[in-house]
Structure formats: C-alpha cells, structure tokens
Amino acid sequence: MAKELYQEDATTLARMLAQRQVTAEAVLRSCLARIAEREPQVQAWEFLDPEAALAQARSIDQGAQRGLLHGLPIGVKDLFDTFDMPTTYGSSIYTGQRPGADAACVAICRAQGAVMVGKTVTTEFATFKPGKTRNPHRTTQTPGGSSSGSAAAVADGMVPLAFASQTAASVIRPAAFCGVVGYKPSYGLINRAGVKALSDPLDTIGFLARSVDDVALFAAASNGERTAPDLTSSGTPRIALCQTHEWPHADEDTRAAFAHSEAALDKAGIPLRHLQLPLLFSQLLQVQKEVMAFDLARSLADERLRHPAQLSEGLSQLLAQGLLVSTDRHRANLQLAVSARAMIPSILGDADAMLAPSAIGEAPGAAQTGDPVFGRIWTLLGLPCVHLPFFRGHSGLPVGLQLIGRHGEDLALLRIARSLLPMLAAH
Amino acid sequence: MAKELYQEDATTLARMLAQRQVTAEAVLRSCLARIAEREPQVQAWEFLDPEAALAQARSIDQGAQRGLLHGLPIGVKDLFDTFDMPTTYGSSIYTGQRPGADAACVAICRAQGAVMVGKTVTTEFATFKPGKTRNPHRTTQTPGGSSSGSAAAVADGMVPLAFASQTAASVIRPAAFCGVVGYKPSYGLINRAGVKALSDPLDTIGFLARSVDDVALFAAASNGERTAPDLTSSGTPRIALCQTHEWPHADEDTRAAFAHSEAALDKAGIPLRHLQLPLLFSQLLQVQKEVMAFDLARSLADERLRHPAQLSEGLSQLLAQGLLVSTDRHRANLQLAVSARAMIPSILGDADAMLAPSAIGEAPGAAQTGDPVFGRIWTLLGLPCVHLPFFRGHSGLPVGLQLIGRHGEDLALLRIARSLLPMLAAH
Numbered sequence: 001m002a003k004e005l006y007q008e009d010a011t012t013l014a015r016m017l018a019q020r021q022v023t024a025e026a027v028l029r030s031c032l033a034r035i036a037e038r039e040p041q042v043q044a045w046e047f048l049d050p051e052a053a054l055a056q057a058r059s060i061d062q063g064a065q066r067g068l069l070h071g072l073p074i075g076v077k078d079l080f081d082t083f084d085m086p087t088t089y090g091s092s093i094y095t096g097q098r099p100g101a102d103a104a105c106v107a108i109c110r111a112q113g114a115v116m117v118g119k120t121v122t123t124e125f126a127t128f129k130p131g132k133t134r135n136p137h138r139t140t141q142t143p144g145g146s147s148s149g150s151a152a153a154v155a156d157g158m159v160p161l162a163f164a165s166q167t168a169a170s171v172i173r174p175a176a177f178c179g180v181v182g183y184k185p186s187y188g189l190i191n192r193a194g195v196k197a198l199s200d201p202l203d204t205i206g207f208l209a210r211s212v213d214d215v216a217l218f219a220a221a222s223n224g225e226r227t228a229p230d231l232t233s234s235g236t237p238r239i240a241l242c243q244t245h246e247w248p249h250a251d252e253d254t255r256a257a258f259a260h261s262e263a264a265l266d267k268a269g270i271p272l273r274h275l276q277l278p279l280l281f282s283q284l285l286q287v288q289k290e291v292m293a294f295d296l297a298r299s300l301a302d303e304r305l306r307h308p309a310q311l312s313e314g315l316s317q318l319l320a321q322g323l324l325v326s327t328d329r330h331r332a333n334l335q336l337a338v339s340a341r342a343m344i345p346s347i348l349g350d351a352d353a354m355l356a357p358s359a360i361g362e363a364p365g366a367a368q369t370g371d372p373v374f375g376r377i378w379t380l381l382g383l384p385c386v387h388l389p390f391f392r393g394h395s396g397l398p399v400g401l402q403l404i405g406r407h408g409e410d411l412a413l414l415r416i417a418r419s420l421l422p423m424l425a426a427h
Numbered sequence: 428m429a430k431e432l433y434q435e436d437a438t439t440l441a442r443m444l445a446q447r448q449v450t451a452e453a454v455l456r457s458c459l460a461r462i463a464e465r466e467p468q469v470q471a472w473e474f475l476d477p478e479a480a481l482a483q484a485r486s487i488d489q490g491a492q493r494g495l496l497h498g499l500p501i502g503v504k505d506l507f508d509t510f511d512m513p514t515t516y517g518s519s520i521y522t523g524q525r526p527g528a529d530a531a532c533v534a535i536c537r538a539q540g541a542v543m544v545g546k547t548v549t550t551e552f553a554t555f556k557p558g559k560t561r562n563p564h565r566t567t568q569t570p571g572g573s574s575s576g577s578a579a580a581v582a583d584g585m586v587p588l589a590f591a592s593q594t595a596a597s598v599i600r601p602a603a604f605c606g607v608v609g610y611k612p613s614y615g616l617i618n619r620a621g622v623k624a625l626s627d628p629l630d631t632i633g634f635l636a637r638s639v640d641d642v643a644l645f646a647a648a649s650n651g652e653r654t655a656p657d658l659t660s661s662g663t664p665r666i667a668l669c670q671t672h673e674w675p676h677a678d679e680d681t682r683a684a685f686a687h688s689e690a691a692l693d694k695a696g697i698p699l700r701h702l703q704l705p706l707l708f709s710q711l712l713q714v715q716k717e718v719m720a721f722d723l724a725r726s727l728a729d730e731r732l733r734h735p736a737q738l739s740e741g742l743s744q745l746l747a748q749g750l751l752v753s754t755d756r757h758r759a760n761l762q763l764a765v766s767a768r769a770m771i772p773s774i775l776g777d778a779d780a781m782l783a784p785s786a787i788g789e790a791p792g793a794a795q796t797g798d799p800v801f802g803r804i805w806t807l808l809g810l811p812c813v814h815l816p817f818f819r820g821h822s823g824l825p826v827g828l829q830l831i832g833r834h835g836e837d838l839a840l841l842r843i844a845r846s847l848l849p850m851l852a853a854h
Binding site for chain 1: 510520521524527528529530531532533534535537538615618619620621624625627628650651652722724725726727728729730732733750754758761762835
C-alpha cells in the first residue's frame with residue numbers, strides 16, 4: 001500500500017518535488033486533507049487559510065527550482081512574524097496583529113521555495129499557559145509547549161516541517177511528548193529577527209520534523225545554505241550517558257528509555273561511559289529560571305504595563321518574580337553560565353555527544369504543558385540538542401532522549417543523531 | 428542670566444521635577460520652543476506630535492512621583508518601536524508603520540515617568556545612508572549616524588536625553604560629531620526587545636545626553652532600576668592610552684585631542700601608560716564588518732526579498748556582500764571575537780580603563796555619516812564605552828575620545844568617565 005504524500009518525510013518530498021514527480025499543490029492538498037480530517041481533535045492551528053497556501057503552492061509549481069525547500073509545506077509557530085498571516089504570540093493582546101514583515105527565517109525559507117501553510121499554536125508568549133492544541137497520540141494529553149501546534153502538526157502528518165523555538169525546553173519537550181525529532185541548534189546559529197524576543201541569552205530558533213535528515217535540511221535552509229547537509233557518518237561516535245542533576249525528576253518511563261538506550265547502543269558496539277556533571281551544574285536549573293524571569297519582566301514590559309488584565313495569572317506571577325531579581329544577581333547568573341560553558345570541553349573529554357533525558361516521562365494531561373526541567377540547563381549552556389523519539393512509555397505514549405553536542409558543532413551532532421536513531425529504535 | 432529649562436541637564440531637571448519646582452509641562456514647553464526654533468535647520472525629528480507629548484507631560488504632573496525619569500523629555504531613535512508613534516526604521520518600506528507595542532526600554536522609561544517627545548531620525552536601518560538631520564554646530568556637516576537625530580537633538584538642547592543604538596559605531600560617532608556624552612553599555616546589559624534587530628552579537632542599546640551623570644541615570648532607568656547610580660569615585664583611576672590598530676585613520680584633530688588628553692591627565696596626576704593591542708586585534712575591524720554584513724543579509728531578509736527597490740544602493744551592496752560570507756567563515760569570525768574578548772583582562776592589566784579615539788576627526792559633510800572605523804572593534808568585543816566631548820578640531824567642531832572599560836563593569840567605567848571629564852576639559 002503506497003504512502004499518502006502527507007506521510008512522507010520532507011527529504012523524500014524534496015527529492016520528488018525537485019524531480020517534478022509531484023507538484024507542490026499535490027503535496028499541499030494531501031496535507032490540507034489530513035488537516036481537515038484531524039484538526040477538530042488536534043487543534044494545532046492558530047491561523048489557516050488553505051486558499052492562500054494553495055496560491056503559494058501553484059506559484060512555486062509554475063517557476064523554476066527555488067531552493068532547498070522547493071514546494072515543502074511548513075507550519076510557522078505563531079511566535080514568528082509573518083507578513084501575510086496574523087501573528088498573536090499566543091496572547092489576546094495581539095489578536096489580529098498584522099506584522100509588516102516576515103521573521104528572517106520565514107522570509108529565507110520562502111525564498112528557498114517553502115509554502116507557509118499557516119500559524120501553529122504557541123502557548124502565551126511561549127511560556128506556560130496551554131493553548132488549545134492536544135496531543136495527537138491521545139487527545140486528553142498535552143502536546144507539550146511552547147511549540148505545541150508545531151509538534152502536534154508534524155506528529156500528526158499535517159505538515160512535514162514546522163518552526164519552533166526554545167527559551168526553556170520549548171523545542172525538546174513537545175518533540176518528546178509528540179514523538180517527533182526536535183532540533184535546538186547551538187545558541188546564535190539561526191537568526192532570530194522577527195521572532196518575539198523573550199530572553200536574549202536563551203531564545204533559540206528550533207526545528208521539528210519526522211527525521212533527523214529533515215531537521216538538518218530545514219535548519220540549513222533557514223540559514224540560507226544552498227546545499228543540503230551531508231549527514232553521512234564516518235566512524236563510531238563515543239557517547240556519554242548523562243543523567244544530569246535533575247535525574248530524580250525522571251519517571252519510570254524515562255528511566256526505562258535510558259536503560260534501553262544503554263543496552264541497545266552497547267549491543268550496537270557504541271563506546272559508552274557514564275558522565276557525572278560537576279556540582280556547579282546543579283545550580284544551573286535555578287540560574288536559568290532567574291535569567292528567564294528577569295528578561296521576561298523586561299521584554300514584556302509593554303504588555304505588563306499597558307495590558308496587565310490580558311496576561312494569565314501564571315505569567316503575571318512569573319513577571320513579578322522577574323522584577324525581584326536584581327541586576328547584580330542577573331549579572332552573576334550570566335557569569336555562572338559563562339563559567340559552566342567553559343567547562344564543557346573538559347567534561348565531554350573524548351565523548352562526541354551526551355545522551356540525556358528530554359522530559360520527565362510521557363505527556364501529562366492537557367491542563368498543563370509539562371515540566372521543562374530537562375531542557376533548561378542545555379538552553380542556558382547554548383549547546384545543540386536533538387530529541388530522538390524511539391520509545392513508548394507505560395501507557396503507550398512517545399518517550400525518547402536528547403543527544404547534546406558541543407557548541408557550534410551542530411553538523412557533527414546531527415550526524416551522530418542520524419546514526420544512533422536506528423540503533424535506539426531496535427528492540 | 429538664568430538658564431532656560433531646555434539648557435539644563437537631565438539630572439538637574441530630575442531633581443527640580445521631583446521637588447515640584449518645575450512641572451513636566453514647563454520643561455517640555457521649553458524643549459518644544461527650542462525645537463520649533465531650530466528644527467528647520469537641524470531636522471532631528473522623524474515624527475513629532477507636540478500636543479500628544481504635552482498630554483503625556485500633563486498626565487505626569489497630575490500624578491505622584493513615577494520613577495527616575497519623572498517628567499523628563501526623551502527623544503526615541505526611530506529604530507525603536509513605539510505604540511503611540513509611527514516607526515519607520517529609517518526606510519520608506521515602513522512609512523506609517525504603527526507597532527503594537529513599545530520597545531521594552533521605552534515602556535520601562537515611560538513607567539519611570541519619562542515623556543516620549545517624538546521619534547528621532549535614524550539612517551536607513553541604522554546603516555550608512557544619511558537621513559535629513561544636520562549637525563547643529565554647523566548645518567553643512569553630518570551629525571554622524573546612525574543615531575543622527577538623537578545626537579543632534581541632545582546637542583542642540585531639544586531634549587536632554589535620547590535613545591541610541593550601536594551595531595558598528597552608531598552611539599559613539601554621532602556623540603563625537605555633535606559633542607555630547609554617548610554611552611554604549613556592555614553587550615547584553617539593556618534589553619533589546621522591540622528594537623529592530625540587525626546583528627545579534629553586535630546590536631547594543633545606547634544613551635545620549637549632555638553629562639555622564641545623565642547617561643548613567645538614563646541607563647539605570649532603562650534597566651528598571653529604582654535608584655539613581657552613585658557615580659562618586661573613590662581613588663585615582665589608572666588609564667591606558669590605546670591608539671588601536673586603526674590609528675593611521677586618525678586625523679590631526681583626533682591626534683591633537685589624544686596628545687592633549689595625555690598632557691591634561693598627567694598634569695592632573697592620573698597614572699598613564701600606553702597600551703599596544705595584540706596583533707590579533709588588527710583582524711577585528713574586518714571581522715566586525717563581516718559579522719555585521721552576514722547578519723544584516725539575514726535580519727533584513729524580508730526587506731531584501733520583498734522590497735529590493737526600496738533599499739538604497741549602498742545597503743543592497745552591503746547585503747549582497749553579507750550573502751557571500753559563508754556560515755563557516757561567520758562561525759570562525761565569532762570564535763575569533765570570543766578569543767579576543769578572553770584576552771582583555773590580561774591586556775588591561777592593572778589599568779582601570781582605556782582611552783581611545785571615537786572618530787577620525789571632526790564631522791565631515793552631510794553627504795555621509797562619517798567612518799565608523801574607531802567604533803567597530805569595541806562593539807564586537809562587547810565592552811562598555813563612553814564618549815567624552817572635551818575638545819575642538821581645527822575648524823571649531825567638537826572632537827573627543829572614548830573611555831572603554833571591562834565587560835560588565837559599567838558603573839566603574841561611568842565613575843571614571845565622570846571624574847576624568849573635567850580634567851580633560853581643562854585647557
């Protein structure tokens with residue numbers, strides 16, 4: 001039985017589109033049909049205009065090959081500005097807002113031939129108040145946040161690619177709960193212009209897709225690269241298993257995924273060792289929380305001062321906490337992060353990457369978006385992270401782990417992720 | 428003869444306003460009268476609505492003390508979003524744009540009681556195409572850029588304080604040409620949300636005023652501080668005279684200011700030494716140019732792709748150059764900057780600050796904004812800089828030097844700047 005187009009991954013679709021075996025319109029129609037079928041349950045979309053998207057697709061079909069994403073349908077997290085679609089940042093303050101320009105990465109991907117299908121649901125200013133989106137694997141559960149709609153849409157076959165962003169754990173956590181590949185690049189790799197600024201030292205554009213090849217293609221395209229990255233591995237990677245100081249938060253499902261990984265990788269001949277992070281790193285969870293709160297209280301100053309009644313109670317409390325962090329303490333927090341970053345090379349030693357928890361366990365109920373406890377420190381450290389989905393929890397929902405690399409060595413990390421995923425998925 | 432209110436500095440006005448010796452409306456009316464008299468020649472303002480500003484002032488007069496900037500009139504560089512005034516970023520692409528929110532620092536300063544008088548002229552996207560503004564000291568000459576209108580307005584008594592920003596030399600150069608105090612804080616000190624993003628590792632919010640106390644007050648207020656910084660110095664600072672590798676660009680006026688400084692500080696008993704930057708630092712000028720071009724080509728992707736005819740030829744060329752810088756080269760450039768930053772403590776040794784050129788010399792003609800050659804490396808290094816105006820060039824226009832401190836030690840730098848300025852100004 002042949003796959004439907006909406007089920008294909010982006011790399012496969014890109015090849016078919018480049019060879020004109022399919023049209024962008026046909027790919028999009030398959031995705032739109034899937035959306036029409038599933039959206040009432042999943043509610044991944046904040047804004048969707050099928051006719052406008054079809055017009056984009058037809059225009060692309062009529063022209064020459066545009067770039068790496070020629071004809072690929074993409075979901076855009078509603079934290080990213082779009083010139084042709086309203087942008088709400090997940091808040092009623094911005095209902096109906098029409099930005100004057102696309103976010104830089106959106107504009108660049110359009111020039112690469114992508115079709116912007118619609119805006120995906122984000123939590124309120126990418127923080128913690130859930131949006132309407134449900135986990136497509138079980139609609140009583142959360143898809144995670146803040147990139148809720150993007151993760152659900154990719155997991156459910158609505159689009160092969162979707163933009164995400166991470167300030168605490170907003171790429172990796174929804175990827176984990178929805179069972180897709182999530183890639184948070186090294187801090188600074190992807191231009192953030194036109195994405196709502198929350199915390200300068202933390203905010204990172206990320207990518208959600210259904211394969212490692214796909215997130216790598218998507219990231220390269222977003223950076224304006226003209227050739228797809230080559231993820232062919234040479235040699236066997238050395239992996240450090242890193243439970244982190246947050247390990248007591250991990251539930252039985254994450255612990256089982258961790259144990260499974262150790263056995264599966266060992267069986268596949270991957271050199272493994274356990275890695276204990278220095279005691280200093282136990283402070284980073286609190287440091288990240290304080291840095292984020294300090295910055296949010298300032299970045300959202302206009303919203304806090306002019307529209308206090310339109311902020312959720314949880315966000316108002318978070319901003320109030322941020323105002324209590326002194327500038328001196330903030331500076332000390334950032335200095336501690338710099339010191340911790342400088343220790344990473346010696347901590348990693350000869351290991352090529354670390355394997356660590358992505359989330360506490362399976363997706364919790366939809367009244368929350370889950371705890372970002374396993375994402376925060378890696379965002380603060382600015383290290384590239386790839387969530388690998390390969391496991392199921394006790395109730396059958398997706399579970400996985402994240403692979404973490406050296407700052408700036410994203411391609412090496414993606415190669416390792418691609419080579420390890422089949423080993424981890426083997427049972 | 429008593430000073431007019433528009434001639435007073437912000438610190439003095441803040442005290443008078445707090446003690447209710449004057450009203451915010453009276454201060455603003457004095458500034459508006461000065462603007463009405465001088466604007467036809469100086470052309471500092473992109474947008475001005477005197478009635479709206481007066482309404483703000485009256486509202487402040489009717490209430491309790493709001494904060495550090497209670498009743499002070501401020502000019503807002505038109506690169507900063509404002510909810511109640513159009514925001515063009517110096518480009519016809521954005522004519523009439525009405526942002527949904529204030530930039531974070533603007534919102535915070537409003538909460539501190541500031542009156543936002545209007546939007547000051549910026550060059551096109553804070554790059555190099557001059558706006559209409561002229562140097563108030565001689566209207567055939569440039570005020571510098573990109574914070575052209577802010578520097579001219581402060582120099583000419585139109586407002587005591589104005590927001591600026593620096594990606595290459597856009598705070599320090601216009602401060603130098605207009606003879607005002609310019610303060611570019613340490614990278615990361617002031618929240619950038621809502622200011623048009625150009626280059627993430629470079630963009631820095633800055634402050635223009637007519638005294639060191641004023642820029643310090645303005646910066647503290649913008650960061651949400653509730654008390655004015657204490658700039659009282661204890662002890663004698665050790666100063667390193669740093670000609671930089673760009674010294675051959677300095678003309679006779681800057682060389683004379685440098686020689687004067689050495690003599691004046693020596694006479695005042697300040698311990699001085701000459702500091703030679705390592706050879707590696709001679710690469711930083713080119714590195715900064717490439718980092719900025721790489722980032723601009725991405726940050727302005729929407730404008731470049733959808734509105735190419737509305738970009739100046741110079742900016743189009745700069746963006747085209749940025750597209751030729753590879754991602755690998757960009758990463759190497761950023762790595763070189765990291766290495767150079769790490770060398771600063773050992774370069775400074777026991778010196779408390781460096782004194783270096785701010786610009787080539789006096790302001791050139793108004794067909795250009797002058798060369799940013801003496802600002803670029805310090806922006807790349809993220810170090811705090813204060814331009815001190817204390818000298819006149821051969822034709823009588825302002826000249827000065829910048830004082831540069833350690834990253835994060837802004838208060839120490841401002842204290843030194845305040846203590847040195849009277850010594851430098853003594854002839």
